[in-house]
Amino acid sequence: MKNAALFDCTISAKLTTVTIIGFFLTVLYTQLAVGKNESQRSSRMLFKRSLRSNTSCTEGFITREITNNLLLAAFYSADQLDACLNNSVLVSNLTELGHIAFSTGQLLILKRKLGEIYTSGLPEDQIQQLGFIITVYGPEEISTWNITRLDTLALVLRNSPNLNTTNAIIENYLRGSGSLNAGVLDVIGGPALCSLSEENLRTILPSELKKAKPLDISTCTQAKKDIIFGIAKVAFQDQAGNPNAYYNLTRPYIGGARASDLRSLAAGNISMDFQTFSGLNPVEVEKLTAQNIRELLGINLNSLKENENHEIVQRWVNSHTVAEVMSLGIGLRGGISPAGLGNFSFKELPGEEKCLDSIRPIMMEKTVSPNWTIVPKLMMVTIAFGFFVTISSPQPTFTGKVQDVSLNERSERCPQMLAKERVRRAIACTLAFITPDKTDNFLLPSMYSATDLEACLNNSVLAANLSELGNLAFNTQQLLVIKRKLGEIYPGGLPQEEIKKLGLIITVYTIEDISQWKIIDPDVVAAAIENSGTAEAINILKSHYLKGPGVLNATALNAIGGATLCTATEVRLKTIPPTEFRKAKPLDISTCTQARKDIIFGIAKVAFQDQAGDPNAYYNLTRPYVGGARAADLQRLAARRVNMDFETFKGLNPSEVEKLSALSVRELLGGNLKTLKENENQEIVQCWVNSHTMDEVMSLGIGLQGGILPAKLGIFSLKYLAKVSASTSVKSSSALLSTCVAVMGITMYYL
Structure with missing residues (x-):
């Protein structure tokens, strides 16, 4: 039932x-x-x-945590970016995504998504965050934006891909916000200013130009230079009484100066440098006399001779007589000859061709031998007028005779293989060759495919600009091209200084490659570790450096970290200078063997000994390494009542903790003493309890139980009662009762 x-x-x-x-x-x-x-x-x-989005995303959804990963562009194709990037993540992380060098296709995906989110047009706050995304917006689209704040203008201009877009952005701002004041001029800068219309330039107030930073207007048309210099003249007219001050203030805009302005400056003995002179309006320079030129350049007059082939020098020479040219007294030659015999000038033989030029005969296979003749007009002038005695300068004419050029004759200056390689690449490059000024262009990975990069990136440019190229988000194939080229340049292996410049290129080097590197410079290993793509590569770099002779200074210690440092030999650890250890970040040495902890704590003691007078400062500085502290060190810390937390206490050397008295433990933990009771089952607590008498354990007054019984009765714990009651060997209640009575009797006796 x-x-x-x-x-x-x-x-x-x-x-x-x-x-x-x-x-x-x-x-x-x-x-x-x-x-x-x-x-x-x-x-x-x-x-x-x-x-559809959930089922088509195969690379994993893009979360907030990875939106600032520079390699995101390489991990997600345009299709995967479309499928794996939710609109909410895009909106909340637009700034981070805007700083990643996505390809045009990927940027168009982001643009489309933003169009879906902001159907009425991008708000100004979001325009500020666009970054590189702005490069796929056309001038027509930008003209519809509402840009009213100067900081928005600055951020948008920073990422403008071309002058048309720049012009549209500035026009948009001016349409809604007024004139080109000093703040706007500072943001726009000279090159962008040159893209504006002449009508816009005429709206600049002299007072605003005066307050603005100097502007580089070298790219402006001559008409725009003239307008800006006219404004500058008015802006700085209060300094006209001080020729040098007036010249220095107007110099950035002097490309628009008239001949009369230049004559006024010449009278002030300003000693114009040639770089500034070369930026003058050639038409106005032609109007200057030899005396004007002499006074304008002053002590820099000889620079005309040094730059006699420059266009502006030639323009002046060819518009003045021989006598005027010679009157400068600097050896400048040429000018208009008398009796209408025309212009002439002496030309010197070109110097020895550079290595790159020596390849040209190989490309052409044949070259023409010059036959040097005397210029007839020069001889006529010399004989007829007798101005000076001259030895005719050789001028090249070509007889049509061809001469074979042997590659072996050139090989003394250029290796044969290098010459052939350059010729091959020159023929294969269908885009513009990558020049040094393009190597930091963040769009380079999207402009040049791996094949184009192979053909259009010369080894010399790569070697000289490796740092810049190493910071660009190339895809794996492009990085492999660069890796191969570096192998050609450095067949014996990458030098340390080049490894430091690799940047993201290091991600395509295999473990076998990295294992061959001989890195002994701490700065190099730090840079390599920072850019390595895998944990395995990082571990190899760290362990190889530790095994080598490289110094363990603060940079190396920060790069290697505590966990890897624990794998170093004890002999290697002893080479750490305390002064460098002091400068390093705190290291986690919890995985070290006790012997290694002891060594590191010994170094830390010396490193921070100047703080020994301040107990708390000294303790906080040495705490990461206190696992190697001796009992004497712990007793000194206890005497200073540092209130050690249990997490730190748990990492101490149990053998040294056993040597501490109950009083030392009480003083060492201070306000954290009760944590011993809360963690009484931890090994470090049991080690101390089992090495001290019951009296000492109980003297802590925190309810901690156990300890060594007097009269060598062994180790005793009240928990023994529970263990006995659960034992399968105790079969009867009488046996259990007898055991309890015996235990309680012993306890009462010693209490």
Whole structure:
């Protein structure tokens, strides 16, 4: 009957449970059905789109944590970016995504998504965050934006891909915010200013130009230079009485100066440098006399001779007589000859061709030998007028005779293989060759495919600009091209200084490659570790450096870290200078062997000994390494009552902790003493308890139990009672009772 009743109760309980669950599911299903009918029409498209996105994302959804990963562009194709980037993540992390060098296709995906989010147009706050994304917006689209703040203008201009876009951005701002004041001029800068219309330039107030930073207008048309210099003249007219001050203030805009302005400056003996002179309007320079030139350049007059082939020098020479040219007295030659014999000038033989030029005969296969003749007009001038005695300068004419050029003759200056390689690449490059000024262009990876990079990146440019190229987000194939080229340049292996410049290129070097590197410079290993793509590569770099002769200074210690440092030999650890250890970040040495902890703590003691007078400062500085502290060190810390937390106490050397008295433990932990009771089962606590008498353990007054019994009765713990009661060897209650009585008797005796 008892079993039957129990069965009935079980059935009843089960039935009740099933009934409740069934009722709940029925109500839930009804609510879902109603909700579905109400929202089905409005959400069908959104649901399908979400479903399609979820099923098509194969690379893993992009989360907030990875939106600042520079390699994101390489991990996600345009299609995967579309599928794996939710609009909410895009909106909340637009700034981070805007700083990644996505390809044009990927940027167009981001642009489309932003269009879906902001159907009425991008708000100004979002425009500020666009970064590189702005490069796929056309001038027509930008003209619809509402740019009213100067900081927005600055951020957008910073990423403008071309002058048309720049012009559209500035025009947009000016349309809504007024004139080109000093703040706007500082943000726009000279090159962008040159893209504006002449009408816009004329709106610049002299007072605003005066307050603005100097502008580089070298790219402006001559007409625009003239306008800006006219404004500058008015802006700085209060300094006209001080020629040097006036010249220095107007110099950035002097390319628009008239001849009369230059004559005024010449009278002030300003000694114009040639770089500034070369930027003058040649038409106005032609109007200057030799005396004007002499006074204008002053002590820099000889620079005309040094730059006699420059266009502006030639323009002046060819518009003045021989006598005027010679009157400068700097050896400048040429000018208009008398009696209408025309212009002439002496030309010197070109110097020895550079290595690169020596390849040209190989490309052409044939070259022409010059036959040097005397210029007839020069001889006529010399004989007829007798101005000076001259030895005719050789001028090249070509007789049509061809001469074969042997590659072997050139090989003394250029290796044969290098010459052939350059010729091959010159023919294969269908885009513009990558020059040093392009190597920091963040769009380079999207402009040059791996094949183009192979053909258009010369080894000399790569070697000289490795740091810049190493910071660009190339894809794996492009990085492999660069790696191969570096192998050509450095067939004996990468030098240390080049390894330091690799940047992201290091990610395509294999473990075998890295294992061959001989890195002994701490700065190099730090840079390599920072850019390595895998944990395995990082570990190899760290362990190889530790095994080598490289110094363990602060840079190396920070790069290697505590965990890897624990793998170093004890002899290697002893080479760490305390002064460098002091400058390093705190190291986690919890995985070190006790012997290594002891060595490191010994170094730390010396490193921070100047703080010994300040107990808390000294303790906080040495705490990461206190696992190697001796009992004497712990007693000194205890005497200073440092209030050691249990996490630190747990990492101490148990053998040294056993040597501490109850008083030392009390003083060492201070306000954290009760944590011993809370963690009484921890090994470090049991080690101390089992090495001290019961009296000492109880003297802590925190309820900690156990300790060594007097009279060599062994180790005792009140927990023994529980263990005995659970033992399978105790079969009868009488045996258990006898044991309890005996234990309690012993306890009462010693208490």
